[in-house]
Structures are given as C-alpha cells and as structure tokens.
Amino acid sequence: MTKKQLKLGIVATGVGGPGTYNRWLDPEIPADASVNIDWYIDVAKQAEDAKFDWIFIVDSQFITPHSPPHYLSRLEPLTLLSALAVVTKHIGLAGTLSTSYNDPFSIARRLASLDLISRGRAGWNVVTTGDAGTAGNFSLEEHYDYATRHARAAESIDVVRGLWRSYEEGALPRDRERKQFLEPSKLRTLNHKGEYFSVVGPLNIERSPQGEPIIFQAGDSEPGRDLGARYADVIFTHATTLEKTRDFRADLRTRARKAGRNPDSLLVAPGIKFIIGDTDEHAAEIARHYDEQDHSFEQALGEFGRLFGWHDFTRYDPDLPFPADVLKHAERSWYTSARRIVEHAEANGLTLRQVIESTREKSQAAGVGKGTSPFVGSALTVANAITEWFENGAFDAVNIYLEHPSQFRRLVRDVLPILRERGVIRSHYAGTTLRENLGLQDIV
Numbered sequence: 001m002t003k004k005q006l007k008l009g010i011v012a013t014g015v016g017g018p019g020t021y022n023r024w025l026d027p028e029i030p031a032d033a034s035v036n037i038d039w040y041i042d043v044a045k046q047a048e049d050a051k052f053d054w055i056f057i058v059d060s061q062f063i064t065p066h067s068p069p070h071y072l073s074r075l076e077p078l079t080l081l082s083a084l085a086v087v088t089k090h091i092g093l094a095g096t097l098s099t100s101y102n103d104p105f106s107i108a109r110r111l112a113s114l115d116l117i118s119r120g121r122a123g124w125n126v127v128t129t130g131d132a133g134t135a136g137n138f139s140l141e142e143h144y145d146y147a148t149r150h151a152r153a154a155e156s157i158d159v160v161r162g163l164w165r166s167y168e169e170g171a172l173p174r175d176r177e178r179k180q181f182l183e184p185s186k187l188r189t190l191n192h193k194g195e196y197f198s199v200v201g202p203l204n205i206e207r208s209p210q211g212e213p214i215i216f217q218a219g220d221s222e223p224g225r226d227l228g229a230r231y232a233d234v235i236f237t238h239a240t241t242l243e244k245t246r247d248f249r250a251d252l253r254t255r256a257r258k259a260g261r262n263p264d265s266l267l268v269a270p271g272i273k274f275i276i277g278d279t280d281e282h283a284a285e286i287a288r289h290y291d292e293q294d295h296s297f298e299q300a301l302g303e304f305g306r307l308f309g310w311h312d313f314t315r316y317d318p319d320l321p322f323p324a325d326v327l328k329h330a331e332r333s334w335y336t337s338a339r340r341i342v343e344h345a346e347a348n349g350l351t352l353r354q355v356i357e358s359t360r361e362k363s364q365a366a367g368v369g370k371g372t373s374p375f376v377g378s379a380l381t382v383a384n385a386i387t388e389w390f391e392n393g394a395f396d397a398v399n400i401y402l403e404h405p406s407q408f409r410r411l412v413r414d415v416l417p418i419l420r421e422r423g424v425i426r427s428h429y430a431g432t433t434l435r436e437n438l439g440l441q442d443i444v
Contacts, residue, residue: 003423004396004439005423005424005425005426006386006390006395006396006397006398006419006424006425007053007267007269007396007397007398007437007438008052008053008397008398008400009052009053009054009055009056009092009094009234009269009397009398009399009400010043010047010052010054010055010056010399010400010402011056011058011271011400011401011402012040012043012055012056012057012402013034013058013070013401013403014029014033014034014035014036014039014069014070014074015029015032015033015034015069015070016068016069016294017058017070017071017401018303018306019068019294019295019300020290020294020295021068021069021294021295021296021299021303022293022295022296022299023069023294023403023404025293026404026405028404028405028406029404029405032073034069034073034074034075035073035075037075037080037083040075040080040083040084041083041084041087043055043402044084044087044088044091045087045088046408046412047091048088048089048090048091049412050412050416051090051426051427051428051429052091053091053092053397053434053437053438054092054093054094054123054434055081055084055091055092055094056094056095056123056125056216056399057075057080057081057094057095058077058096059074059076059077059095059096059097060096060129060131060134061098061101061129061131061134061137061138062131062133062134062136062137064310065302066299066302066306066310067303067306077095077096077097078095078097078110078111078114080095081093081094081095081114081122082113082114082117085114085117085118085121086117088121089432090121090429090432090437091121092121092122092123092214092434092437093114093118093121093122093123094122094123094124094125094214094216095123095124096125096127097110097111097124097126097127098127098129098134099126099127099128099149099152099153099156099157100127100128100129100134100143100144100149100152101137102156104156104197104199105159105163105199105201107124107160108159108160108163108203109163109203109205111124111160111213112164112203112205112208112212112213115207115208115210115212115213116205116206116208118208119208119209119433120208120209120432120433120435121210121433122208122210122213122214122434123213123214123216123233123234123434124160124213124214124215124216125216125217125218125236126153126156126215126216126217126231126232127217127218128144128149128150128152128153128219129149130306130333130334131143131306131309131310131333132309132332132333133309142332143309143332143333144332145331145332146221146223146331146332146335147223150224150227151195151196152196153227154227154230154231155194155195155196155197156196156197157215157231158192158194159190159192159194159197159199161212162190162199162201163190163199163201163202163203164203164211164212164213165207165212166187166188166189166190166201166202166203167186167187167188167202167203167206167207168187168188170183170186171183171186171187171206172206187202188201188202189202190202207443208433209432209433210434210435210436210442210443211435211442211443212443213434214233214234214434214435214440215231215233215234216232216233216234216235216236217231217234217235217236218235218236218237220237220238220248220336220337221335221336225251225252225255226255226259228252228255228266229255229256229258229259229261229266230256230259230261232266233265233266233267233438233440234266234267234268234269234397234438235252235266235267235268235269236270236271237268237269237270237271238270238271239270239271239272239375239389239394239395239398242374242388242389242392242394245268245270245389245394245395246389246392246393246394249268249393249394249396250393252266252268253266262441265440265441267396267397267438267440268395268396268397269395269396269397269398269399270394270395270398270399271398271399271401272375272398272399272400272401273373273375273400273401273403274373274375274376274382274400274411274415275287275290275373275375275376275377276377276378276379276407276410276411276414276415277377277378278378279377279378280378280381282378283376283377283378283381284376284377286407287373287376290403290404294403297318297353297356300356301313301314301318301352301356302314304356304359306333306334307330307333307334307337307338307341308326308327308329308330308333308338309329309330309331309333310333311326311329313326313352316352317352318351318352318353318356319351319353320352321349321350321351321352322342322345322346322350322351322352322354322355323352326338326342327339327342341355341359344358374388374389379410379414379415379418380418382411382415383415383418383419383422386398386415386419387422387424390424397438
C-alpha cells in the first residue's frame with residue numbers, strides 16, 4: 001500500500017496581500033508583480049521544479065484605498081492560469097470564481113476550457129464573496145445575505161457539475177470514415193430549474209483527461225463547513241495550533257461521512273507562512289524584521305474594516321475600548337470571523353489597537369511573527385513541525401504563502417529535501433493530471 005504523502009500548494013500574492021502591505025518594497029519582487037506574467041511564470045516553474053501540486057490564485061472584485069497593493073491591480077485568475085498552463089506540464093492551476101457574481105454556465109465553460117488547455121490540471125476555488133461592496137459592481141443595491149450566498153453556492157456547484165457531465169465517454173467519435181463527429185445519444189441536456197438558476201444545457205465543451213476540475217473551498221462558518229464537506233476535494237483553513245487544525249480536519253471528515261462521502265476524498269490544507277533562518281534565533285530575527293517592515297499599525301487599521309463590510313475603523317480612537325455595535329456591519333460580509341473578533345474584544349475588555357494587534361498575531365501564528373510559530377526556525381525546526389502536524393492528523397496538504405522570494409528559495413533548498421528524505425513529500429509527480437497527483441478518485 002502506497003504511503004500517504006503531504007501535498008503542496010503555493011499562494012502567489014505578488015506585491016503584497018493582507019498583512020504584508022509593504023512587501024512590494026522588497027527589491028527581489030517586481031513593483032508590478034501582480035500584473036507581470038513573467039513573474040508568475042517564474043514562480044510557477046520554480047514551484048513545479050519543487051514538485052508542488054498546485055499554484056493558487058486568489059481574487060476579489062471590490063477594492064477601496066485601504067486594500068493591500070496586490071488587490072489594487074492584479075490579473076484575473078483564469079486568464080492568468082491559462083497563460084501558465086502552456087508553460088508548465090504538471091503543476092495544478094487553481095483559481096477563484098465567486099458563485100455570487102458569476103453565472104454557472106459561464107463558470108463551467110471557463111473552467112472546462114482551462115482544464116482542457118492544461119490537459120487536466122484545473123481547480124476551482126469556490127467562494128461566496130465576503131466583500132459586501134461587490135454588489136455595487138454587479139448592478140445590485142445590496143450584497144446577498146449569508147444564507148442566500150451559501151444556498152446559491154450549493155446550487156451553482158450542482159449546476160456546474162451537471163454541465164461538466166454533458167458529454168458521456170465516446171460522445172465525440174470524430175470518425176472521418178463514417179463522417180460522424182457526434183454520437184447524439186451520449187449528449188446530455190441538463191434542464192435545471194432551481195431556486196436561483198435555470199439552465200438548459202448542455203455545455204459546449206468536452207471533458208478533460210481528469211474528468212472535471214478539482215473543487216477547492218474555504219469557509220469556517222457552519223454553512224461554509226457543510227458546503228465544503230459536501231462538495232470540496234480540498235478545504236482551505238488557517239493553521240493556528242496543531243490541536244485546532246486537527247479538530248477542524250476531524251470535523252470536516254465527520255461532515256463528509258454524514259454527507260455520504262468517503263472522508264479520504266477530502267483533503268484539508270491550511271495556509272502556512274514560514275520563516276527559515278540559519279538557527280531558530282536567526283529565524284526569529286528575520287520574522288521580527290519582516291513584521292516591522294511589511295506592515296504598519298496604520299495600514300492594519302485601514303485594512304481591518306474588510307471583515308466588517310469595509311466599515312471605516314480609522315474614525316475611532318485606537319486606544320479607547322473596541323467600538324460597540326460594529327458587528328452589524330459584518331452581517332453580509334465575513335460574519336463568522338468578525339463575530340469572533342467582537343466576542344474576543346468584549347470578553348477581554350480590549351481597545352481597538354489591542355484587537356488589531358492580537359488579530360495580526362493570530363494570523364502570524366500560521367507563520368510569520370514574533371518568532372513564536374512552529375514554522376519559524378531553522379530548516380530542521382520547520383521540517384520537524386510540518387512532519388509532526390502531518391503525522392498527527394492536522395492536515396493532508398499545506399497552502400504555502402509565497403511572500404519574500406529569498407524565503408521561498410530557502411524552503412525549497414533546505415526544508416523540502418528533509419521532508420523528501422523522510423518520505424513526507426514525493427520526489428516525482430504521480431501522474432499528469434491534478435486529480436492523479438492529489439490521489440483522488442477518478443470521475444466517472
């Protein structure tokens with residue numbers, strides 16, 4: 001029986017995402033990295049050489065002056081991934097498309113196109129969109145509420161999957177001798193009529209070598225967890241502690257089983273930031289340096305409102321108690337995360353400044369910050385932490401944030417060989433499709 005191995009994903013956020021507002025000042029990062037195709041090609045090839053399973057492109061469709069630099073000007077995910085598909089051969093190509101602001105037929109067709117262009121390496125990160133302001137860019141007066149967003153997502157996935165299955169095996173014989181291009185009996189019409197969508201079908205594109213794209217999803221609310229357990233192949237989460245991450249994985253596997261799925265068909269992949277130094281002390285110094293250089297409190301204060309529907313927190317005195325009655329602004333945004341922040345602030349009597357600082361420290365617990373993370377240390381320390389978490393059931397994969405290029409090089413050069421020698425990660429790709437490389441069951 002083949003030993004289970006850890007899967008690797010890389011998140012490329014160009015000139016700096018949330019929490020790393022000033023990362024674009026690193027001279028190794030092109031100032032236009034987020035729209036520079038040559039930079040993305042270089043990253044994808046480095047990751048492929050290191051045998052990563054996927055490159056992941058995040059997205060949103062609403063910005064404010066407080067948005068981090070990468071959000072202000074970045075390439076549309078599927079357009080970008082289609083370009084990467086023709087310069088890579090093995091690495092998976094996962095991109096974000098919202099079910100709130102995309103029609104299922106369009107989603108199905110665009111992703112199926114990427115899947116064919118890449119010969120079976122496409123992945124769809126399903127999101128319901130938390131940025132409430134997005135509604136104004138799509139002719140709506142207000143954002144969908146929480147329940148509607150998740151119900152639309154479930155129906156959208158059902159429709160998209162139905163469309164992906166429009167053609168049975170052998171539906172397009174392309175037989176020149178018989179002058180037969182199509183076998184009509186193997187073409188399925190969907191005829192879907194649901195609460196949110198009405199789609200006749202069939203989809204006008206055939207299936208790829210992997211059958212259909214891999215579905216990625218992230219969501220920590222109860223509806224979000226249920227959605228992921230029902231549909232997703234890979235679930236994203238945040239790695240705060242081994243115990244909490246392991247509990248999250250166990251919960252998702254239990255929900256998957258209740259949904260009638262084999263829990264082994266669902267891979268949990270927390271996001272991890274890391275800092276590698278010559279010694280643990282050296283890594284802690286690097287972490288402190290980046291923590292000071294990549295962001296400021298003022299920038300964190302400006303970004304903080306995103307979870308609360310971009311409510312403006314700069315209008316408050318940061319050294320007064322955390323403002324009461326702000327949770328209402330998050331009702332159509334990232335309500336679960338916002339509620340936890342408010343409850344934490346109220347329970348501990350924190351000021352706005354203390355909340356923002358503690359929120360940053362929690363996000364840094366996944367990697368960067370104060371030198372306290374298990375993923376901050378020497379190459380051996382980081383490799384030991386990854387091995388421990390993996391062998392203790394905390395995750396099946398890791399979604400690694402590409403931040404400073406020098407750190408990614410150290411990961412590839414110093415940490416991955418240790419994991420490879422231990423058999424934690426592979427030395428060669430298992431197949432040609434993303435589904436094969438992730439060890440997931442074929443679609444029939």
